[in-house]
Amino acid sequence: MESQSLTRVALLACGSFNPITNMHLRMFELARDHLEDTGQYSVVKGIISPVGDAYKKKGLIEASHRVEMARLATESSSWIKVDTWESFQPEWLETAKVVRHHYEEMLSAEHNSDDVDTVKYGKKRRVEENCFEGSVHQKKRDGPQLMLLCGADVLESFGIPNLWKQEDIAEIVGRYGLVCITRSGSDPHKFIHQSDVLWRHRKNIHIVHEWVTNEISATHVRRALRRGRSVRYLLPDSIVHYIQEHHLYSAESEQKNADVTLAPLQRYTTASSS
Numbered sequence: 045m046e047s048q049s050l051t052r053v054a055l056l057a058c059g060s061f062n063p064i065t066n067m068h069l070r071m072f073e074l075a076r077d078h079l080e081d082t083g084q085y086s087v088v089k090g091i092i093s094p095v096g097d098a099y100k101k102k103g104l105i106e107a108s109h110r111v112e113m114a115r116l117a118t119e120s121s122s123w124i125k126v127d128t129w130e131s132f133q134p135e136w137l138e139t140a141k142v143v144r145h146h147y148e149e150m151l152s153a154e155h156n157s158d159d160v161d162t163v164k165y166g167k168k169r170r171v172e173e174n175c176f177e178g179s180v181h182q183k184k185r186d187g188p189q190l191m192l193l194c195g196a197d198v199l200e201s202f203g204i205p206n207l208w209k210q211e212d213i214a215e216i217v218g219r220y221g222l223v224c225i226t227r228s229g230s231d232p233h234k235f236i237h238q239s240d241v242l243w244r245h246r247k248n249i250h251i252v253h254e255w256v257t258n259e260i261s262a263t264h265v266r267r268a269l270r271r272g273r274s275v276r277y278l279l280p281d282s283i284v285h286y287i288q289e290h291h292l293y294s295a296e297s298e299q300k301n302a303d304v305t306l307a308p309l310q311r312y313t314t315a316s317s318s
């Protein structure tokens with residue numbers, strides 16, 4: 045297929061990256077292969093967006109370290125970049141807002157490079173804004189697309205009470221799209237089947253089956269580090285050195301936020317009870 049008729053896609057991964065592992069990087073490669081195999085997309089960029097400290101997840105170390113490790117890990121990639129806009133926000137931001145921000149950035153970058161008519165984009169955006177609700181599948185567009193990239197555990201977390209707003213889920217899958225990498229213990233197809241909103245937008249959800257099942261998790265890496273065990277080959281050598289040099293991930297750091305409620309739970313529980 046002519047590359048001009050392919051939809052350009054940027055993939056955005058939001059998460060703690062505490063620390064970044066080889067599996068986080070693999071997610072991007074798997075997703076790109078999957079989307080490009082369809083013959084419809086050209087994946088032009090991968091964005092890693094480490095969550096800010098205000099997320100208050102247990103054991104979450106400072107964003108400055110998590111960002112630096114993500115930067116080191118992506119040095120060898122020509123297309124995966126780290127973006128710190130979310131990481132240094134004083135308050136925790138809903139993922140839908142982060143997706144919106146990066147989509148706007150993508151549009152304005154295209155704008156500047158192609159010198160595209162502002163009026164045309166404004167008109168197209170208004171059309172998209174009006175059509176995402178209730179659309180059975182994403183409309184074929186001539187502009188670029190931004191899709192959220194996540195593991196199946198994040199997709200399944202959509203079902204946890206007070207964690208996600210329903211309108212945010214509808215916006216992410218309805219307007220933007222989702223690429224979900226299978227993870228053992230998760231069944232994304234079943235989860236989509238059981239959710240009305242996900243089923244409605246199922247054509248916008250790309251499930252990528254990882255056959256080389258790989259259960260690397262940042263939790264496992266932090267646990268091994270606390271116990272003085274090797275984490276080599278689970279993450280790039282440069283990250284192993286960075287962790288050693290800065291004495292990251294101790295029993296003490298794992299207790300950070302231990303008695304604090306996760307920001308989204310705090311926000312939505314307070315909102316619904318007030």
Ligand SMILES: Nc1ncnc2c1ncn2[C@@H]1O[C@H](COP(=O)(O)OP(=O)(O)OP(=O)(O)O)[C@@H](O)[C@H]1O
Pocket residue numbers: 057058059060061062065067068071193194195196197198225226227258259260261262263264
């Ligand atoms: N082994 C894996 N397979 C598929 N997706 C993964 C894997 N590890 C991480 N991800 C995905 O990477 C994104 C960022 O995840 P996160 O920073 O929480 O890493 P994690 O390894 O799950 O860490 P933690 O154990 O602290 O939750 C999420 O979308 C998560 O689902």
Ligand SMILES: NC(=O)c1ccc[n+]([C@@H]2O[C@H](COP(=O)(O)O)[C@@H](O)[C@H]2O)c1
Pocket residue numbers: 058059060061095099101137138139140198207208209212308
């Ligand atoms: N309501 C929401 O927008 C919402 C809720 C929970 C987690 N998240 C995001 O999902 C990601 C999950 O990361 P972890 O799997 O490391 O907890 C983070 O980027 C977090 O900000 C978003």
Ligand SMILES: [Zn+2]
Pocket residue numbers: 197
């Ligand atoms: Zn996780």
